[in-house]
Amino acid sequence: MAHASDGRSMEFKLPDLGEGLTEAEIVRWLVEVGDVVAVDQPVVEVETAKAMVEVPCPYGGVVTARFGEEGTELPVGAPLVTVAVGEGEAAAGGPARERGAGDGAAPMPAAEPSAAEPKPEGSGNVLVGYGTSEAPARRRRVRPDRPAATGASGRANGRVRAAEPVGGAVGTAEPVDGPVPVISPLVRRLARQHDLDLRELTGSGPDGLILRADVEYALRAAAAQGGRMADREAVAGGTPVGAAPASAASPSDATRVPLKGVRGAVADKLSRSRREIPDATCWVDADATELMRARTAMNASGGPKISLVALLARICTAALARFPELNSTVDTEAREIVRLDGVHLGFAAQTDRGLVVPVVRDAHARDAESLTAEFARLTEAARAGRLTPGELTGGTFTLNNYGVFGVDGSTPIINHPEAAMLGVGRIVPKPWVHDGELTVRQVVQLSLTFDHRVCDGGTAGGFLRYVADCVEQPAVLLRTL
Numbered sequence: 001m002a003h004a005s006d007g008r009s010m011e012f013k014l015p016d017l018g019e020g021l022t023e024a025e026i027v028r029w030l031v032e033v034g035d036v037v038a039v040d041q042p043v044v045e046v047e048t049a050k051a052m053v054e055v056p057c058p059y060g061g062v063v064t065a066r067f068g069e070e071g072t073e074l075p076v077g078a079p080l081v082t083v084a085v086g087e088g089e090a091a092a093g094g095p096a097r098e099r100g101a102g103d104g105a106a107p108m109p110a111a112e113p114s115a116a117e118p119k120p121e122g123s124g125n126v127l128v129g130y131g132t133s134e135a136p137a138r139r140r141r142v143r144p145d146r147p148a149a150t151g152a153s154g155r156a157n158g159r160v161r162a163a164e165p166v167g168g169a170v171g172t173a174e175p176v177d178g179p180v181p182v183i184s185p186l187v188r189r190l191a192r193q194h195d196l197d198l199r200e201l202t203g204s205g206p207d208g209l210i211l212r213a214d215v216e217y218a219l220r221a222a223a224a225q226g227g228r229m230a231d232r233e234a235v236a237g238g239t240p241v242g243a244a245p246a247s248a249a250s251p252s253d254a255t256r257v258p259l260k261g262v263r264g265a266v267a268d269k270l271s272r273s274r275r276e277i278p279d280a281t282c283w284v285d286a287d288a289t290e291l292m293r294a295r296t297a298m299n300a301s302g303g304p305k306i307s308l309v310a311l312l313a314r315i316c317t318a319a320l321a322r323f324p325e326l327n328s329t330v331d332t333e334a335r336e337i338v339r340l341d342g343v344h345l346g347f348a349a350q351t352d353r354g355l356v357v358p359v360v361r362d363a364h365a366r367d368a369e370s371l372t373a374e375f376a377r378l379t380e381a382a383r384a385g386r387l388t389p390g391e392l393t394g395g396t397f398t399l400n401n402y403g404v405f406g407v408d409g410s411t412p413i414i415n416h417p418e419a420a421m422l423g424v425g426r427i428v429p430k431p432w433v434h435d436g437e438l439t440v441r442q443v444v445q446l447s448l449t450f451d452h453r454v455c456d457g458g459t460a461g462g463f464l465r466y467v468a469d470c471v472e473q474p475a476v477l478l479r480t481l
Contacts (some may be wrong), residue, residue, distance in 0.1 A: 010059045011082045013206070014074050017048050017389055024048045025073045025261065031081070035063045043081055046074075047261060051356075051392060052385040061085035073260070078206055181208045190215050196222075262354035273416040276332070281411045282460055283447035286468040287434065288427050292442050294474045303369070309347065309401055310371035315470040316399055316422055317343050317364040318477055323463040325455040326420040327396050337454050346395030346415060347375065348402070349382045356382050357415055359395040403427065409445045419454045422467065423447040444471065 017024060024046035031043045042054040043063070061083040068074055181203050187210060191198050194215075201218055203210035259267050273279075291311065298306045320327045320343055328339045345363035349356050358378035363371065381387045398415045403426035410423050425445040432441035448464045470476045 009064055009082050009084050010061070012043075012057050012059060012080050014046075014076055014078050014080050015055070016076050017046075017053060023073055023075045024053075026068050026070050027052065028070060029066060030054070031063050031066075033063050033066055037061065037063060037083065048389070051387045051389065053388070055080065057081060057083060059083040059085050073212075075205060075209060075211060077209065181205075181210055187212050187215055194219055262356065266355055269416055270413045273413050277414050277416065278452045279414055279449050280452050280457070280460070281447055281449045282457070282464055283409060283423075283445060284464055284468050285443055285445050286471045287432055287441045288444045288471050289442045291471050291474050292427070298368070304372060306368045307372045307375060309375055309399070310368050311474075312401070312422075312424060312471075313345055313347075313360070313363055313371050313375070313399055314366075314368050315467055315477065316345065316397065318470065319463050319466045320397060321364070322466060323455075323459055325459050326450060326463055328419045328454050329396070329417045330419070330451065330453050340396045342396070344394050344396045346398040346418070347378075348398065348400045349379055350404075351382050351385070353385060356387065356392060357395060357398060358382055358387055358391050359393065361394075397421070400424070403444070409447060411447065412449050414449055414451060419451040420460075420463075421449050422464075423449065446471070 014024060025048075026044060027047050028045040029043070030045060031037055031041075037043060037057055037060060039058060039060040040056045041060075043057045045052060045054050047053075057080075063081055064084050065082040067079045067081065074080070188198070190196075190212065196215060196218060198210055198215075201210055201214050202208060203214055205211045205214075258264075292308075295306055295308060295311060324339055325337075327343055328337055330336075331338055342362055343364040345360045346357040347360070349358055358381070360366070360371065360374050360378065366374065378387070378391060381391070395415060395418060397418060398421040400410075400412050400421055400423045402410050402412070403424055406426055408425040408428075410425070412421050412423050414421050423446070425447075427442050427444045429440050430443040431438055432443055433439075434441055446464060446468055448460055448467075450460045466476075
């Protein structure tokens with residue numbers, strides 16, 4: 001039986017899970033309604049476009065409600081759970097707990113959050129780098145006062161702001177002034193692609209937040225309205241109702257796969273890169289025989305084994321020190337090139353969930369041993385789905401070792417908003433002229449895809465040539481060590 005004094009029901013909303021992440025899918029609930037939870041206890045496992053994350057709740061008490069079934073996609077800011085918090089202790093078993101009765105190991109704030117009262121700051125430990133403190137002002141929504149919208153049949157649809165006249169078109173209501181309550185850029189893009197004015201919609205999310213389902217509902221309503229008008233015209237013209245052109249039919253054996261999760265995030269980011277970045281690619285073959293021998297000698301001397309990708313990363317950071325133009329980004333609004341001081345090196349990693357790009361922080365300050373250890377740690381975390389948002393964002397340059405797929409070359413798409421990516425193919429024995437004689441050497445193809453706004457071909461060629469020289473003669477690196 002639960003006991004509480006001055007208990008209050010606190011609502012915990014889905015926190016901001018990282019840069020560019022606006023929604024998450026519920027994978028597994030870790031608590032049931034009526035369970036007693038402690039402060040910072042994980043309550044739900046969600047999948048974002050970048051990683052699987054267990055979300056801890058900043059309140060201790062009794063879970064009184066959960067929002068969303070497993071498989072449901074929620075926007076940032078949507079309620080996850082409500083927790084009854086108070087000064088009493090909840091005992092296991094007993095009758096069902098009432099909303100407002102709670103459990104807590106320590107006294108908790110009794111103030112109920114409202115528009116006029118400050119919200120509790122929370123524990124701040126939801127995710128590393130992303131706390132549970134009050135959301136920034138840009139996520140506060142203003143919902144203008146307006147009468148409930150009803151359709152011509154008298155049914156309140158909860159989405160269109162004004163009554164829909166009989167036979168009228170959807171979305172003909174007068175726009176309402178004020179900010180449009182939309183968080184997700186995907187929702188805005190969907191509306192823009194279909195010429196739908198978001199000001200005409202009333203969101204079904206918290207505080208009137210417009211969700212993807214609201215936009216899709218309005219589009220279906222518009223399509224149904226247009227279909228009824230087309231049927232009337234067809235009947236008047238003598239065309240059988242329901243007849244459709246053969247080209248409009250979908251193949252019966254087609255399978256539709258939603259672009260969501262990792263696949264959706266990759267699609268959005270690469271499409272944006274292609275739209276915004278005027279990229280170009282140059283490539284060169286290099287004799288990697290000496291680099292392979294140097295690595296063998298390093299690993300034979302004892303100590304931690306050095307990986308090949310760590311040596312390539314060390315070469316990358318040395319090349320970026322010589323050609324800093326490629327460690328930059330473009331601020332399109334300010335029309336400025338922003339050159340970055342530190343090198344945060346991303347590397348492409350293929351996992352069961354799709355392609356992810358973990359980031360090695362301060363790669364320019366690491367030696368080969370440190371790079372090897374960090375690559376191994378991030379790769380293991382990526383395969384296990386344990387990468388945090390902070391480990392997947394903030395890269396300034398990407399190293400793409402597509403040689404692991406058994407291919408020689410590629411023209412990769414730049415990881416927006418970075419300015420360049422170095423691609424490395426497989427290292428294979430090939431005929432090569434060495435010291436004036438034809439012999440078999442270990443040859444690799446290197447490619448550099450770069451943003452032509454930040455530099456010209458001379459800079460890109462100089463960077464790639466320096467990388468190739470270091471691969472062919474590792475002693476060149478001694479100048480920068």
